[in-house]
Amino acid sequence: xxxxxxxxxxxxxGTTYALIGIGFTLIFGVMHKLNLAFxxxxxxxxxxxxxxxxxxxxxxxxxxxxxxxxxxGALGYFIYLTCFRFIPLxxxxxxxxxxxxxxxxxxxVITHISDGxxxxxxxxxxxxxxxxxxxxxxxxxxxxxxxxxxxxxVLLAVLYRTRLGIATRAVAQQPVAAQLCGISLDRTNAATxxxxxxxxxxxxxxxxxxxxxxSNLLPLxxxxxxxxxxxxxxxxxxxxxxxxxxxxxxxxxxxxxxxxLARDLCVMLLIFVFLVAKPAGIFGxxxxxx
Amino acid sequence: xxxxxxxxxxxxxxxxxDGLDLTVREGEIVGxxxxxxxGKSTTVNLICGxxxxxxxxxxxxxxxxxxxxxxRCLALGIARTFQNIRLFNELSVWQNLWxxxxxxxxxxxxxxxxxxVGGRGxxxxxxxRYLEFSALAAKRDEMAGNLSxxxxxxxxxxxxxxxxxELLLLDEPAAGMNHEEVGQLADRxxxxxxxxxxxxxxxxxxxxxxxxxERIAVLNFGRKIAEGTPAExxxxxxxxxxxxxxxxxx
Amino acid sequence: xxxxxxxxQTIGVHTILGLSAYIVLQTxxxxxxQAAFYAIGAYIAAMATTLWGLDIVVAIVAAAAVSGAVAxxxxxxxLRFKGLLLVVATMALSEAIREFFFNFDYQIAVxxxxxxxxxxxxxxxxxxxxxxxxxxxxxxxxxxxxxxGIMLFLWWLDRSRLGAVLRAVGEDELAAQSVxxxxxxxxxxAFALGGAIAGIxxxxxxxxxxxxxxxxxxxxxxxxxxxxxxxxGLSSVFGTLIAVIFIQGLLxxxxxxxxxxxxxxxxxxxxxxxxxxxxxxxxxDERVARMLTGLFRAKPGSPHA
Numbered sequence: 059x060x061x062x063x064x065x066x067x068x069x070x071x072g073t074t075y076a077l078i079g080i081g082f083t084l085i086f087g088v089m090h091k092l093n094l095a096f097x098x099x100x101x102x103x104x105x106x107x108x109x110x111x112x113x114x115x116x117x118x119x120x121x122x123x124x125x126x127x128x129x130x131g132a133l134g135y136f137i138y139l140t141c142f143r144f145i146p147l148x149x150x151x152x153x154x155x156x157x158x159x160x161x162x163x164x165x166x167v168i169t170h171i172s173d174g175x176x177x178x179x180x181x182x183x184x185x186x187x188x189x190x191x192x193x194x195x196x197x198x199x200x201x202x203x204x205x206x207x208x209x210x211x212v213l214l215a216v217l218y219r220t221r222l223g224i225a226t227r228a229v230a231q232q233p234v235a236a237q238l239c240g241i242s243l244d245r246t247n248a249a250t251x252x253x254x255x256x257x258x259x260x261x262x263x264x265x266x267x268x269x270x271x272x273s274n275l276l277p278l279x280x281x282x283x284x285x286x287x288x289x290x291x292x293x294x295x296x297x298x299x300x301x302x303x304x305x306x307x308x309x310x311x312x313x314x315x316x317x318x319l320a321r322d323l324c325v326m327l328l329i330f331v332f333l334v335a336k337p338a339g340i341f342g343x344x345x346x347x348x
Numbered sequence: 349x350x351x352x353x354x355x356x357x358x359x360x361x362x363x364x365x366d367g368l369d370l371t372v373r374e375g376e377i378v379g380x381x382x383x384x385x386x387g388k389s390t391t392v393n394l395i396c397g398x399x400x401x402x403x404x405x406x407x408x409x410x411x412x413x414x415x416x417x418x419x420r421c422l423a424l425g426i427a428r429t430f431q432n433i434r435l436f437n438e439l440s441v442w443q444n445l446w447x448x449x450x451x452x453x454x455x456x457x458x459x460x461x462x463x464x465v466g467g468r469g470x471x472x473x474x475x476x477r478y479l480e481f482s483a484l485a486a487k488r489d490e491m492a493g494n495l496s497x498x499x500x501x502x503x504x505x506x507x508x509x510x511x512x513x514e515l516l517l518l519d520e521p522a523a524g525m526n527h528e529e530v531g532q533l534a535d536r537x538x539x540x541x542x543x544x545x546x547x548x549x550x551x552x553x554x555x556x557x558x559x560x561x562e563r564i565a566v567l568n569f570g571r572k573i574a575e576g577t578p579a580e581x582x583x584x585x586x587x588x589x590x591x592x593x594x595x596x597x598x
Numbered sequence: 599x600x601x602x603x604x605x606x607q608t609i610g611v612h613t614i615l616g617l618s619a620y621i622v623l624q625t626x627x628x629x630x631x632q633a634a635f636y637a638i639g640a641y642i643a644a645m646a647t648t649l650w651g652l653d654i655v656v657a658i659v660a661a662a663a664v665s666g667a668v669a670x671x672x673x674x675x676x677l678r679f680k681g682l683l684l685v686v687a688t689m690a691l692s693e694a695i696r697e698f699f700f701n702f703d704y705q706i707a708v709x710x711x712x713x714x715x716x717x718x719x720x721x722x723x724x725x726x727x728x729x730x731x732x733x734x735x736x737x738x739x740x741x742x743x744x745x746x747g748i749m750l751f752l753w754w755l756d757r758s759r760l761g762a763v764l765r766a767v768g769e770d771e772l773a774a775q776s777v778x779x780x781x782x783x784x785x786x787x788a789f790a791l792g793g794a795i796a797g798i799x800x801x802x803x804x805x806x807x808x809x810x811x812x813x814x815x816x817x818x819x820x821x822x823x824x825x826x827x828x829x830x831g832l833s834s835v836f837g838t839l840i841a842v843i844f845i846q847g848l849l850x851x852x853x854x855x856x857x858x859x860x861x862x863x864x865x866x867x868x869x870x871x872x873x874x875x876x877x878x879x880x881x882x883d884e885r886v887a888r889m890l891t892g893l894f895r896a897k898p899g900s901p902h903a
Binding site: 086091092140141144145146149150151152153154155156158159160161162163164165166167170278281282285286288289293319322323326327329330333334337 | 623628675678679681682683685686687689690691693694697698701816817818821824825828829863864866867868869870871873874875878879
């Protein structure tokens with residue numbers, strides 16, 4: 059029973075991992091490069107909202123979350139400019155390194171802002187519980203689930219029902235042809251970074267509110283976990299990232315009931331199993347060419 | 349020397365190569381022609397182990413190389429050039445030739461230490477020879493990426509030769525060449541035959557194929573539709589139809 | 599002066615770490631695992647001298663051997679992953695090994711003290727140099743003997759046929775295979791060699807800091823390892839050295855004196871951003887490397903060495 063409870067909690071919270079995974083995979087799908095700074099930017103957005111909340115105590119909680127999303131979205135654009143826009147395509151190592159530089163930079167900034175300590179973050183009805191057939195479900199986890207799912211649906215709607223979305227998918231598949239059709243590569247890519255940034259910022263806010271704490275250790279932890287989710291789901295696959303996010307969330311919480319110490323080690327083992335058995339990921343296709 | 353038996357390669361539903369039988373005798377220059385998409389380059393890739401074979405067999409000097417990976421094929425004595433030149437652009441001309449000396453013959457001559465630890469001295473004579481052959485001696489320290497197109501083509505061929513193979517698979521070596529260059533290439537290929545090498549030439553440039561080969565196999569949709577001397581092939585109506593379609597008046 | 603010697607130690611060890619990634623990067627494998635082999639080297643060597651009383655050189659050799667062996671083992675599955683997938687796979691490996699050391703508890707009594715790795719707290723009292731009264735200068739010199747040796751070895755390797763083969767594999771695997779290069783042998787060997795070098799670096803690191811713990815071998819360290827050679831340029835070992843000197847020297851010596859000590863990593867991050875935009879192929883890219891070797895070469899026309 060405890061296990062089922064844990065798995066449910068894991069699925070609910072796993073939506074945040076899914077959001078981070080989607081962010082990585084979206085950028086990879088469109089630019090065929092990894093933005094290693096994505097998770098850090100997401101948490102940075104959350105920290106921006108934290109600072110806003112700390113200075114303007116009267117801000118309603120949903121606005122705080124919105125600030126996180128907007129802040130991370132802006133950071134996404136900044137990352138696009140500094141790491142992708144001006145670096146020539148034939149230097150993939152250079153863009154990778156640039157995002158690494160950004161990761162290091164953001165991680166340090168966050169450490170400085172937080173003074174090396176975890177900071178309090180607003181929660182959503184943190185004490186409310188639903189009793190449900192022997193299970194004790196946290197209302198705030200459910201809210202996280204609902205909000206994150208809603209965000210994913212909005213993203214999918216944008217991708218499949220708007221012109222921007224079509225442009226994004228076109229650029230992902232055939233950048234040259236897309237340009238020939240009059241699509242501005244620069245604006246589309248920038249929009250992709252802003253969209254994924256906003257998702258990430260929301261994820262950061264959700265993670266913070268579910269623990270009522272924003273930890274300065276989150277950027278690195280989330281980078282590793284986010285990449286694991288992305289790879290398990292398949293590089294470039296959004297449905298894969300969603301499924302993998304829930305899977306990893308459930309797996310993590312499940313292992314925790316057995317041993318908290320073993321938790322991270324087991325997540326590593328999980329990705330090794332996937333890398334060995336199905337390196338392309340759940341929904342991915344292994345590209346023969348680099 | 350080289351024998352393909354019922355060689356087939358399917359990419360999903362597409363039969364790139366379909367039951368190909370081909371025999372190449374030692375010392376021959378054999379041409380492999382056909383319209384675009386007929387499976388010529390795929391055949392080369394199959395022989396060299398770049399693609400896994402769907403069915404059929406490939407034998408080289410009685411060795412079964414159907415599943416042999418590319419580096420093993422080279423060690424046995426088969427070298428190839430690429431249609432769209434794959435030089436090591438960041439290495440010098442000299443280095444491009446140097447790294448190719450991996451055949452069984454080289455292994456025996458130089459031993460493990462000689463091949464890896466030995467400096468340029470040991471390989472100098474051998475590499476110099478190929479620099480001379482391809483008229484690139486003056487550019488030996490130039491980065492391959494900086495060469496002109498013609499020079500790159502020559503280097504591509506020289507690199508395959510530097511591996512001192514017995515069988516050479518040339519994949520459209522004359523693409524983009526002008527008349528004079530094609531003539532020079534033809535001379536070089538004839539020189540290879542005089543040197544005892546066997547050549548399989550995949551080509552579109554008919555001037556080269558008809559002028560240099562002794563025997564030609566024609567592919568269409570992955571199948572061999574004709575085989576014979578250049579004169580026979582030129583007169584063959586099935587070949588004309590494959591290239592020009594029915595109803596053309598030539 | 600002691601401060602300068604301490605800086606020399608740091609630069610030396612970081613150069614070794616960077617060089618360990620240099621050789622793997624040449625084969626086109628972007629590895630985030632160097633921090634893991636660095637860690638293994640550090641723990642093995644520290645245990646060798648502190649728990650089992652071995653000589654420091656023996657300890658370093660043991661560290662290199664074990665790290666190299668583990669890297670060789672990891673190198674085989676690594677073959678299956680191309681490009682960015684390898685980045686994530688090696689990152690996961692690095693984290694897994696760090697987690698291992700986070701839980702690693704193995705203490706024995708030496709004299710009347712209990713010493714050894716103590717899980718999250720790490721491994722304290724690696725006092726080999728102190729017990730033998732080595733000065734900071736002597737330790738720095740000792741470290742730099744290894745740095746010089748490794749640099750010489752890699753410099754020679756670059757000019758040898760194996761060096762050209764490594765770069766050929768890094769540039770175009772299909773072409774490399776087609777000229778007879780055995781990809782598996784080359785890539786796994788590079789991985790193993792990189793691991794061994796990282797092990798040496800870790801061994802030296804553990805002994806001059808006297809205290810190692812899992813947090814020193816995290817993702818950030820792994821990124822430092824590849825940052826040095828990428829920033830310095832993959833065409834020359836000197837590029838890596840210059841990158842380390844520039845970053846550690848500039849960031850530790852220069853700017854903190856103006857701005858204040860703890861902004862080291864922050865500036866590193868910014869520096870990387872700037873460098874990748876201005877010189878994406880590194881400080882010493884192929885053109886500069888050729889220019890430099892040209893300066894040392896005999897006059898044009900005469901046969902080169």
